[in-house]
Amino acid sequence: MCMLQIRYQPNSPLVLQGISCVFEGGHKIGIVGRTGSGKTTLISALFRLVEPTEGRIIIDDLDITSIGLHDLRSSFGIIPQEPTLFSGSVRYNLDPLSEHSDHELWKVLEKCQLREAIQDKKEGLDSLVVQDGSNWSLGQRQLFCLGRALLKRRKILVLDEATASIDNATDTIIQKTIREEFEDCTVITVAHRIPTVIDCTMVLVMKDGKVMEYDKPTKLMNEPASLFAQLVNEYWSQHKAS
Structure with a gap:
């Protein structure tokens, strides 16, 4: 098996230095590691x-380089670190291709706890979103991205440090909604706040472009020498200090 290697420039050092692991369908995978x-x-x-220098990524027996970029990317749900909103209405931001009914949009807004905030506005679903969504709070913008992912209903959801810069209350809403609504899906969480991966099925611990550990979080927590246990302890000591 050829391990995944990636470098950004032809002669630059490898950023991923040979990674090999299997994400089981339906599992919740946490990816952690220092900056x-x-x-x-x-x-x-x-x-x-970025394309592999060596190795392959296979999803459902399919090498991802063998399909078009649009088909690949549209098969994932994503909640990014920086929520992307567009100039237009609430409706357009949730459902840019107009594939869903108003009833479905309200249902999703209810699940993301945005329904009240939007009902309070006279225009409802036609309420304005300015470019980058700066007329909504950061937490609300992130919840819009959650709503988008709920409407798309993809089998693989990626959270890219999605809760790194939001308040704990919004973080809790996102984690709870994902647990309930994406129960049968594969959820890959790149975690900034270590507690968000404690209830994952598996945790992938990275260091210097390599996989150091890949196991159940509870098992790694019970091994004081594990890098994951160190990261958890560091997180809590920093948290207490602040």
């Missing part, structure tokens, strides 16, 4: 924002 460990590069490779 520069290769987490973002791994997700970029999944979306083919």
